[in-house]
Amino acid sequence: MLRKADFCASNALMNRMLSRFALIFSTMLPVAAIAQDAPAEAPKWSIAIHGGAGTMDRSKMTDQQQADYKAALQAALDAGSSVLRGGGTAMAAVEAAIVIMEDDPKFNAGRGAVFTWDGKNELDAAVMDGRTRAAGAVTGVTTVRHPILLADAVMKDGRHVFLSGAGAEEFAQEHGLQMEPPEWFATPARKESLDRLKAEQLTAYDVDHKYGTVGAVALDQQGHVAAGTSTGGLTGKRWGRIGDSPIIGAGTYADDRACAVSATGAGEYFIKVGVAHEICARIRLLGDAPQVAADAVMQEVADLGGDGGVIVVTPSGEAVFSFNTQGMYRGRADSSGTSEVAIFN
Numbered sequence: 613m614l615r616k617a618d619f620c621a622s623n624a625l626m627n628r629m630l631s632r633f634a635l636i637f638s639t640m641l642p643v644a645a646i647a648q649d650a651p652a653e654a655p656k657w658s659i660a661i662h663g664g665a666g667t668m669d670r671s672k673m674t675d676q677q678q679a680d681y682k683a684a685l686q687a688a689l690d691a692g693s694s695v696l697r698g699g700g701t702a703m704a705a706v707e708a709a710i711v712i713m714e715d716d717p718k719f720n721a722g723r724g725a726v727f728t729w730d731g732k733n734e735l736d737a738a739v740m741d742g743r744t745r746a747a748g749a750v751t752g753v754t755t756v757r758h759p760i761l762l763a764d765a766v767m768k769d770g771r772h773v774f775l776s777g778a779g780a781e782e783f784a785q786e787h788g789l790q791m792e793p794p795e796w797f798a799t800p801a802r803k804e805s806l807d808r809l810k811a812e813q814l815t816a817y818d819v820d821h822k823y824g825t826v827g828a829v830a831l832d833q834q835g836h837v838a839a840g841t842s843t844g845g846l847t848g849k850r851w852g853r854i855g856d857s858p859i860i861g862a863g864t865y866a867d868d869r870a871c872a873v874s875a876t877g878a879g880e881y882f883i884k885v886g887v888a889h890e891i892c893a894r895i896r897l898l899g900d901a902p903q904v905a906a907d908a909v910m911q912e913v914a915d916l917g918g919d920g921g922v923i924v925v926t927p928s929g930e931a932v933f934s935f936n937t938q939g940m941y942r943g944r945a946d947s948s949g950t951s952e953v954a955i956f957n
């Protein structure tokens with residue numbers, strides 16, 4: 613027969629057992645829920661590229677033109693991916709993707725760059741390494757086949773970050789970069805845009821409708837991010853105008869603590885907002901998700917009256933796009949098997 617004391621004791625025992633069971637059960641529940649909802653493993657490497665943003669009217673682009681752009685983007689994406697897959701650095705992947713687009717006259721970088729008011733092709737580029745925040749940039753070069761590699765040489769040299777014009781060309785020659793005569797960069801389509809801009813008194817935005825700058829951001833298997841951007845700037849640019857692309861913090865930025873960013877668009881607005889650094893700062897200091905940070909900063913650009921887009925890659929392998937134009941030539945790939953290119957919104 614149970615005595616009251618025994619009853620109380622067994623009650624207490626039962627209560628202890630119940631609460632222990634409840635504790636075990638409650639700690640198991642979230643484990644089970646987490647196991648079920650567990651996100652796929654973070655990608656070991658990741659890359660995103662762009663070939664400019666702007667007014668891209670689906671009806672005005674033939675199927676062939678769309679296919680040509682997509683094939684060009686895929687070739688650049690594949691070149692960058694193959695570096696990362698093989699264990700190469702994010703910086704090497706960024707440059708591998710960009711040199712292909714610099715040689716492709718469809719893009720406003722290297723060969724096929726837009727014309728200045730004075731009928732020249734003046735090239736700008738920048739790179740930044742998220743490991744150390746080492747950076748290199750060049751502006752106003754006219755004879756360097758791959759301005760992105762010149763930016764890289766400036767970064768590796770390390771004495772300065774930003775070189776311009778004749779001095780940058782002299783540096784390129786001293787460092788054995790591949791040089792071409794200025795005419796090598798000129799294409800009839802870009803010349804026609806300049807002629808039309810002058811004849812019809814248009815702005816660069818009216819005549820181009822799209823920007824065509826190229827850029828890449830990447831995360832390597834060692835966990836480091838890098839960014840690069842290369843451009844001819846805007847058609848009809850004058851007076852030594854420099855856009856955002858080669859300005860560290862505006863069109864290009866990389867920091868292992870946050871992300872890597874490359875931008876394209878109406879450079880003056882991207883400089884005013886400090887777009888690339890601002891996106892990284894929001895991620896680092898506010899803890900914004902990358903898409904939230906990119907959208908918020910692009911909204912600031914839009915509020916000031918500018919348009920364009922950005923690509924962002926984070927140290928955890930997320931790759932996001934944000935643009936306030938009808939389209940952006942873009943692509944992304946990662947170690948989980950993603951490999952996609954797109955043009956329209």
Ligand code: ASP
Nearest residue numbers: 823825845855876877879
């Ligand atoms: N952002 C570049 C500039 O203003 C233009 C572009 O993105 O195509 O020079």
